Amino acid sequence: MIAWTIYVTFAGAVLLLLSPRAFARWIALLTAFAGLALGLIELVRTPIADLARFTTIVRVPWVLALGINYHLAIDGVSLTMVLVTGISAVSTVLFSWDVKERQNEFFFWLLLVVAGCYGVFLSADLFLFFAFYELVIVPKYFLIAVFGSTNKEYGAMKLTLYSFFGGMFVFVGILAAYVTAGTLDLNQLSQFQFSPQLQSWAFPALFLGFAVLAGIWPLHTWAPTGHAAAPTAGSMLLAGIVMKLGSYAGLRVAMNLFPQGFQMWGKWIVLLGVIGIVYAAAVALRQHDLKFVIGYSSVSHMGFVMFGLAAATALSVSGAVLQMFSHGVIAALLFAVAGRMIYRRTHTRELDVLAGMSLSRVLPFAAFTFVVASAASMGIPGFSGFAAEITILIGAWKTYPVAVWITGAGMVLVAAFTLRALKQSFFGEARSTVQLQDGRVALDPDWNEQQTITAAEKCGACLLMFATIAVGLYPKLLLDRIMPAVEAMRFLQ
Amino acid sequence: MAGLITTTIFIPLLGAIAVSIWPRGNFRGVALIFTVISAACALGLWRDFNTALAGLQLVERCPWIPAVGAEYLVGVDGLSLLLVLLTSLIIPFAFLAQPPPRGGRAFYATMLVMQSALYGTFTAQNFVLWFLFYEMSLIPAFLLIKIWGGENRDYAATKFFLYTFLGSVAMLLSFLGIYFARQTFDFAVLASMAKNGLVPGNVVWLAFAGIFLGLAVKVPLFPFHTWLPDAYQTAPTGVSMVLTGVLSKMGVYGFVRLLLPLFPNEIKIIGPWLLALAVCSIVFAPLAAWAQKDLKRMIAYLSVNHLGYCMLSLFAVAASPVVAARIDTDAALSGVFMQIFSHGITAATLFYFAGLLEQRRGQRGIDDFGGLMQRTPLLCGWMSVAIFSSLGLPGLNGFIGEFLIFKGSFAIAPGFAAIAVIGLFVTAIVFVRAMQSLFSGPLAESCSAFPDLLPVEKLVVVPITLLMFAVGIAPQFIFNIFNTTVVQMARLFA
Numbered sequence: 001m002i003a004w005t006i007y008v009t010f011a012g013a014v015l016l017l018l019s020p021r022a023f024a025r026w027i028a029l030l031t032a033f034a035g036l037a038l039g040l041i042e043l044v045r046t047p048i049a050d051l052a053r054f055t056t057i058v059r060v061p062w063v064l065a066l067g068i069n070y071h072l073a074i075d076g077v078s079l080t081m082v083l084v085t086g087i088s089a090v091s092t093v094l095f096s097w098d099v100k101e102r103q104n105e106f107f108f109w110l111l112l113v114v115a116g117c118y119g120v121f122l123s124a125d126l127f128l129f130f131a132f133y134e135l136v137i138v139p140k141y142f143l144i145a146v147f148g149s150t151n152k153e154y155g156a157m158k159l160t161l162y163s164f165f166g167g168m169f170v171f172v173g174i175l176a177a178y179v180t181a182g183t184l185d186l187n188q189l190s191q192f193q194f195s196p197q198l199q200s201w202a203f204p205a206l207f208l209g210f211a212v213l214a215g216i217w218p219l220h221t222w223a224p225t226g227h228a229a230a231p232t233a234g235s236m237l238l239a240g241i242v243m244k245l246g247s248y249a250g251l252r253v254a255m256n257l258f259p260q261g262f263q264m265w266g267k268w269i270v271l272l273g274v275i276g277i278v279y280a281a282a283v284a285l286r287q288h289d290l291k292f293v294i295g296y297s298s299v300s301h302m303g304f305v306m307f308g309l310a311a312a313t314a315l316s317v318s319g320a321v322l323q324m325f326s327h328g329v330i331a332a333l334l335f336a337v338a339g340r341m342i343y344r345r346t347h348t349r350e351l352d353v354l355a356g357m358s359l360s361r362v363l364p365f366a367a368f369t370f371v372v373a374s375a376a377s378m379g380i381p382g383f384s385g386f387a388a389e390i391t392i393l394i395g396a397w398k399t400y401p402v403a404v405w406i407t408g409a410g411m412v413l414v415a416a417f418t419l420r421a422l423k424q425s426f427f428g429e430a431r432s433t434v435q436l437q438d439g440r441v442a443l444d445p446d447w448n449e450q451q452t453i454t455a456a457e458k459c460g461a462c463l464l465m466f467a468t469i470a471v472g473l474y475p476k477l478l479l480d481r482i483m484p485a486v487e488a489m490r491f492l493q
Numbered sequence: 494m495a496g497l498i499t500t501t502i503f504i505p506l507l508g509a510i511a512v513s514i515w516p517r518g519n520f521r522g523v524a525l526i527f528t529v530i531s532a533a534c535a536l537g538l539w540r541d542f543n544t545a546l547a548g549l550q551l552v553e554r555c556p557w558i559p560a561v562g563a564e565y566l567v568g569v570d571g572l573s574l575l576l577v578l579l580t581s582l583i584i585p586f587a588f589l590a591q592p593p594p595r596g597g598r599a600f601y602a603t604m605l606v607m608q609s610a611l612y613g614t615f616t617a618q619n620f621v622l623w624f625l626f627y628e629m630s631l632i633p634a635f636l637l638i639k640i641w642g643g644e645n646r647d648y649a650a651t652k653f654f655l656y657t658f659l660g661s662v663a664m665l666l667s668f669l670g671i672y673f674a675r676q677t678f679d680f681a682v683l684a685s686m687a688k689n690g691l692v693p694g695n696v697v698w699l700a701f702a703g704i705f706l707g708l709a710v711k712v713p714l715f716p717f718h719t720w721l722p723d724a725y726q727t728a729p730t731g732v733s734m735v736l737t738g739v740l741s742k743m744g745v746y747g748f749v750r751l752l753l754p755l756f757p758n759e760i761k762i763i764g765p766w767l768l769a770l771a772v773c774s775i776v777f778a779p780l781a782a783w784a785q786k787d788l789k790r791m792i793a794y795l796s797v798n799h800l801g802y803c804m805l806s807l808f809a810v811a812a813s814p815v816v817a818a819r820i821d822t823d824a825a826l827s828g829v830f831m832q833i834f835s836h837g838i839t840a841a842t843l844f845y846f847a848g849l850l851e852q853r854r855g856q857r858g859i860d861d862f863g864g865l866m867q868r869t870p871l872l873c874g875w876m877s878v879a880i881f882s883s884l885g886l887p888g889l890n891g892f893i894g895e896f897l898i899f900k901g902s903f904a905i906a907p908g909f910a911a912i913a914v915i916g917l918f919v920t921a922i923v924f925v926r927a928m929q930s931l932f933s934g935p936l937a938e939s940c941s942a943f944p945d946l947l948p949v950e951k952l953v954v955v956p957i958t959l960l961m962f963a964v965g966i967a968p969q970f971i972f973n974i975f976n977t978t979v980v981q982m983a984r985l986f987a
Contacts, residue, residue, distance in 0.1 A: 063968060066824055066897065105870075127896070131887030138881055141925075145933050146866060153933045157925055164921040168914050171899065179904040182820065 002042045003058050003072050003122065005035045005082060009089075009115035016108045028093045028107035032114065036086030042079060043481075051076040052484035054124060054187055062128075068184055073124035075488070076481030077321050081121040081241075081248055083478075084328035087467050088240035089114045091332055094460030095340045096233040099147075106147055110233055112139035117241045121248060126174055126184040133170070133249065136242060137163045140234070147231040150289075155229025159238075162222040166212030166246075173206030177257055190256045190490050203261025207254035207269065214246030215302045216269075217276035224295035232339030235291065239298045239331035244324045247305045251317070251489075255309065259491035262312070267400075269310035274403050274410070276303030281413035285420065290338045290349040293421045294331065297377060300414055301327040301385075307400075307407065308392035314492055316395025318482045319388055325478060326376070326384035326471060333373040333464040341366035341453060342425060351421065355428030365453045367426045369461045374422045376468045378415045384468045387475035496553040497541065498567045501534040501577065502612040509605040512598055524601035525588050528608065532581035535612075542574055544973050547981040549618060549681070562677050563621035567613075571978030572749060575830055575971075576615040576742055579837045582960075583738035584608045589953050590845045591731025592852060594641050604731070607633035611739055615746060620668050620678035624661075627743065631657050634732070634740060642727040649723035656720040660707035667703030670696065671755075684754035684985075691755060701759045704752055711744030714804055715774040718797050722781075725793035730848030733789065737796050738841035742833050745803050749829070753811045754985065764812020768909045771808055774801030775916035782923045788847045788857045791927060792840065795883065798916055799836045802898045803829045805913055809902035810986055818904065822983040825901025830975045832894030835882070835964065839891055842879040842957055846872070849950060850931075853943045859927055864936035869945040873932045875954045880924050882961045885917065890964035 012031025019027055051074070058072045074082075092110065099106050116139070119132030137160055144156035178184055181192040194202070208216070215223040223243070227235045255262045277300050284296035301323065308320025341363060343349050360367035376383035379390075389411070393404050471478060486492070508527025515523055542550055549568035557565040569577065584604070594600045610633065613626030631654070639650035672678060674692045683691065692700050710717045725733050753760065760767065775798055782794035806825040849872065851857040866873045882889035885896075895917070903910040946954065964971055 063893070063972070066820075066827075066900070102870075131892070134887045134892075138877075138886060142877075145929070153929050156933075157929055160925050161922055164918055164925075168918045171917070172903075172911050172914050175899055175903040175910070176907075178900060179821065179907075182818075 001057075002038055002074055002079075002082065005038045005086070005118045006072075006115055006122065008034045008038070009111050009118060013108050013111040013115060016104050016111065019104065021103055024103040024107050025093065025097055025099075028111060029090070031111055032086070032089035032093045035114065035118065036083075036090050039079070039082045039086040042074070043083065046079075048076075048480055048484070051079060051481045052488050054078070054485075054488075056124060056187075057122075068127045069125050070128060071125035071185065072122045073187070074122060076483070076485035077248070077251070078121050080321055080325050080478050080482055081244060082118060084244065084325045085114060085117050085121065085241050087463060088237060088328055088332050091336065091460035091464050092233045092236045092240070094456045094463070095236065095336045096231075097454065097456035099233075101147070106143075106233075109139040109143045110237065113143070113237050113242065117245060120245050124186045126178060126186060126189065126253070129186070129249070129253065130170065130174055133245060134167060136245065137167075140238070140242060143234040143237075144226065144230045148229045148234065149231065150228050151225070152229045155225045159222045159226040162212055162219065166209040166219070169205045169209030170249075171209075173202050173209060173254070176202040176205075186252070186256075192257075194258060194260075196260050199258040199261030200264055201261075203254055203258035204265050206258070207250050207262075207265070210246045210249040210254060211272075211306065212246065214243050214250065214305065215276075215299045216246075216272055216306055217279055217299065217303065218272075220276065220280065220299045223299050224292050227295035227298065227335070228289060228291040232335060232343075235294075235335040235339055236332040239294075239335060240328040243298065243302055244328055247302065247309065247320070247324055251309055251321070255491050256489050262491050266310045266312055270307055270400050270403050273303045273306030273310060274406050276300065276306065277407055277410040278413065281410055281417060284417040285413065288351050290342065290351055290354070290421060290425055291335070293351075293417060294334045294338055297334070297414065297417065298327070298331050300410070301331070301377070303410075304389055304392055304407070307396065307403065311392070311396035311399050311403075312491060313395045313399060314483060314487045316392050316399075317486045317489075317492070318479055319391030319393075319395050321482045321486065322384070322391060322471070322475060322478060323388035326388040326468065329464050329467045329471075330373055330376045330383075330385055333369065333461065333468070334377060336457070336461060336464070337366055337370045337373060338425075340457060341369070351424040354426075355424040358426070358428055360426040363453060365458060365461075369465065370422060370426055372465050372468075374418045376472070378418045379411055381472075382469065383472035384475070385472070387472050391475075391479070496551065496567075497534055497537055498551055498569065498616050499553055501531050501538065502567070502609055502616065504531040504534065505605040505609040505612070509602040509609070512602045512605065515598070520597045520601050521588060521593060524605055525585060527605060528585045528588060531608070531612070532585060535577050535581040538569060538574060539578060539974070542569060542974075544571070544977060547977045552618075558621070561621065561672070562679075564619050564679070565622060566619040566679065567616040567622070568618050569616055571975030572746065572830060573615050575834055575974050576739075576746060577612060578974075579742065579834055580608065580611045580615065580739050583735060583837060583841050586841065586845075586953060586957065587731040587734040587738075589949075590734060590848060591729060594729060596640075600637070600641055603633045603636050604735070607637070607735065611743070614743055618680050620672075620680065623680075624665060624668070628661060630740065630743070631661065634736065637732045638724055638728045641729045641732065643729070644727065645723070646727045649720075649727040652720045653724040656710050656717070660710035660717075663703035664707030667700040667707075670700050680750060680754070687755050687757055690758065697756070697759060701752075701756045704755070708744050708747040708752055709770075711747065712741060712800050712804065713744065713797065714770055715777060715797070715801070716770075718774070718778070721797060722790050722793040725796070725844075726787060726790045730844060730851070733844040733848070734841040737793070737844060738837040741796065741800055742837060745800060745807075745829070745833055748804070748807055749982075753807065757811065757986070760808070760811045764808060767808040767812060768805065768906055771801050771804035772909050772913050774798065775805060775913045776919070779916055779919035779923050783919065783926070786858050786860065788850065788859055788927070789844065791859065791923065792843045792847060795920060795923065796836070796840050798920060799832065799840065799883070801916070802895060802913070803832050805909065806832075806898040806902045809906040809909065810983075813905045819983055821901050821904035822986060823901070823979055824897045825905065826979045826982055827972065827975070828894050828897030828899075828901055830979065831968065831971065832898055834971060835890040835894045838957060838960060839879060839882045842954075842961075843883060845953065846876040846879060854939060859930050862931045862937055862940055863934045864932070865940055865943070866932040867936050868940055868943050871946045871951075875946065875958055877928065877932075878958050878961065880928060882965070884921055884924055888962065888965045890961045890968075892965060893968045
């Protein structure tokens with residue numbers, strides 16, 4: 001059943017190419033919604049015990065000569081990722097509701113990214129996995145290069161080349177695994193005993209290759225430029241799910257296949273993760289472009305994911321998976337506010353300029369959303385960010401206490417830059433450079449777009465806020481499904 | 494009644510004659526009719542070909558020059574059939590793609606002669622016959638570049654001719670040497686004698702070097718590739734398509750059919766060097782492409798890179814000092830065959846698009862264009878598909894071949910394969926950079942009047958793109974053609 005997320009989304013994408021403009025956004029919304037609904041049905045219907053293993057749902061021979069199968073499977077980790085994909089997809093479409101130019105094409109690329117992500121999260125065949133993983137790169141490129149804003153060509157190119165650069169290492173790692181074990185089935189591979197020599201080099205190749213997409217320091221520089229260049233929907237998808245592809249793949253493939261290699265290199269990944277958390281937060285504190293601030297905050301939050309994965313206890317890894325979910329939702333929300341609610345209406349993302357507008361009076365709903373998103377991002381209890389980060393830190397305490405201390409300091413920095421961004425963008429002292437007319441921002445006199453927050457935007461924002469609060473108040477909902485699946489993985493045994 | 498293979502070979506020749514004496518009018522139409530008939534014959538071959546059997550099928554044999562043991566011997570196995578089909582696909586496509594040249598009659602006649610020669614090369618199983626066809630394709634290619642090429646055509650044509658001809662002469666001498674030692678020209682017979690050395694003593698190295706040189710120039714393998722960018726750049730669109738789509742495959746075919754079976758021991762000895770040359774092709778060619786300003790030249794260098802993958806895999810299989818696992822050998826060889834086919838259609842399509850851009854703009858420097866996405870979204874979209882196929886993106890044909898090649902050669906020669914991966918990345922850089930400067934950015938002044946894809950052009954682009962997707966998503970129908978041949982060859986190398 002859950003396999004239909006992939007088919008429905010691809011079908012929707014194809015349908016978009018054939019349908020008239022007027023229906024484009026409805027088709028996209030329905031498709032995205034169908035994906036989310038399928039994920040939710042799976043969440044409700046499947047007993048928790050069944051999600052403890054990577055259970056096959058479809059398996060059809062594909063390229064016979066080489067033992068390549070079309071093989072999908074699901075466990076608690078995959079399901080969590082499928083859910084965040086669904087949520088991001090729906091809210092992304094809602095926040096792109098009034099895209100004017102080349103709607104069909106826009107939603108086509110958007111759905112392709114989503115479909116590719118579903119594919120990655122459900123693949124249980126390494127070939128299929130890599131195929132979907134690489135497939136996401138193309139639509140991502142077009143979304144940014146065609147529909148982006150600031151410096152879009154540069155951003156698109158940088159992101160694509162970084163992806164390919166990582167893909168190169170991933171490719172070698174996958175070949176090494178396939179050639180040694182003689183199978184592409186992830187479940188069989190995760191039973192196979194690879195020699196320590198092989199693991200010692202294949203693990204870092206695979207993991208770092210994946211981590212490029214997860215924005216690991218020092219290979220993160222594509223992320224801020226990419227996010228800033230992408231259209232709002234693009235940033236939401238990038239931060240919301242595409243970055244998760246990297247961390248998910250690192251967990252599912254690199255760590256699960258090469259546990260000894262992971263043991264050898266684990267502490268270095270912790271180091272990179274912790275540097276990422278602190279460094280990115282420090283850099284975010286100095287940014288002037290709101291999207292750059294959020295871009296760096298993504299890098300910082302993904303540092304938590306890396307740290308949680310590399311700390312290698314059941315709790316920390318589960319926390320990392322929860323953080324993937326949580327960050328997906330929060331980052332999407334932050335980008336939605338910055339890119340859609342603010343930028344569309346003011347035509348600027350410069351914090352200094354925004355500080356003069358005191359937008360909270362004009363756009364109260366946007367201000368409310370941004371407060372919620374900031375609180376979640378800072379890790380205030382009651383939001384998903386807190387649940388995830390505290391799980392990671394408690395889990396990692398046993399293995400890397402010093403790193404936990406440093407990370408704690410990093411969280412202060414995160415709070416600092418988030419508050420700074422919040423204050424400047426919505427609650428700045430109203431200086432006189434901007435006139436308010438009839439409750440409207442009159443920065444750009446030619447601007448005759450609708451100024452109030454639209455219903456579609458409200459729906460999207462509410463969905464995301466609901467997700468972060470629901471998981472923040474009741475993390476058990478997901479953790480119960482994630483933990484057994486994580487405990488079943490080999491590197492913990 | 495001549496057999497189907499013979500019919501396939503000679504119909505284009507008849508076509509050439511018909512075009513030459515046709516009073517006037519639509520030469521392209523006449524040429525297309527003959528091409529399509531022979532393509533239909535090729536499809537007939539596919540129908541009659543039993544994919545479950547290994548070895549040559551549909552063999553036609555009759556004495557020809559008994560004095561030197563030269564028979565008229567043609568037949569197809571999976572590899573031959575694959576290439577015959579590829580030829581049948583590319584040539585009509587090239588005819589459609591080529592805007593009518595001046596002196597159309599001679600152009601089409603020459604192309605048809607070349608088609609006939611290509612069919613012959615891929616089906617002949619006796620050296621004398623093979624060499625005849627092999628040379629027969631060289632002359633038309635030379636003329637096509639020399640007469641209908643763009644600027645710099647004299648230089649490019651002469652260079653192409655000299656390189657290839659030198660290689661051919663070396664190959665001929667080698668084969669004469671082998672003939673004097675073994676008294677036969679039959680490929681299969683020679684291959685069965687090869688284990689003990691075809692020629693006594695160290696002379697075998699001379700024979701090896703001659704054939705190697707001939708084929709390495711043809712493929713081309715680094716460092717014998719320098720004729721290629723010049724030739725591909727200056728040739729008219731249709732000819733570039735055939736050159737890269739089919740002619741370059743003659744070299745790879747020659748390696749599989751001649752060099753590897755006839756010199757198994759020699760290849761094992763110098764294997765690492767050959768692998769190093771293949772890796773150089775893979776890594777240096779895209780670096781060179783990166784530096785190119787001319788679109789066609791860029792694609793030409795990337796062709797060298799893509800054929801380098803084939804060479805890597807072939808040498809890995811043939812040269813591995815240890816006996817590789819069968820599954821890896823199978824993968825490597827399947828990868829080569831798949832790549833031959835994929836590169837044939839993808840590279841030809843890329844040249845087609847380069848031709849379309851050149852027609853519209855009159856120039857083809859990468860910097861002469863900009864912002865095409867705004868003006869010609871369809872052209873950009875379909876061209877992107879071809880580019881991504883060439884990049885080896887999953888879901889398109891290029892990925893399957895490259896994945897198998899890397900899978901197979903990584904198992905046998907991990908170091909070389911790992912270095913070769915760099916080539917994939919550099920190719921990506923080259924293509925992304927090209928797409929950036931062609932498609933994105935502000936619309937260049939000179940491109941503001943471009944028409945988007947015309948219906949005729951769509952007629953060419955859409956089927957070939959669908960084929961790319963088909964091969965990328967369900968490649969089994971192509972595998973079926975050569976599966977048994979691969980298994981048989983793998984056994985030979987084991």
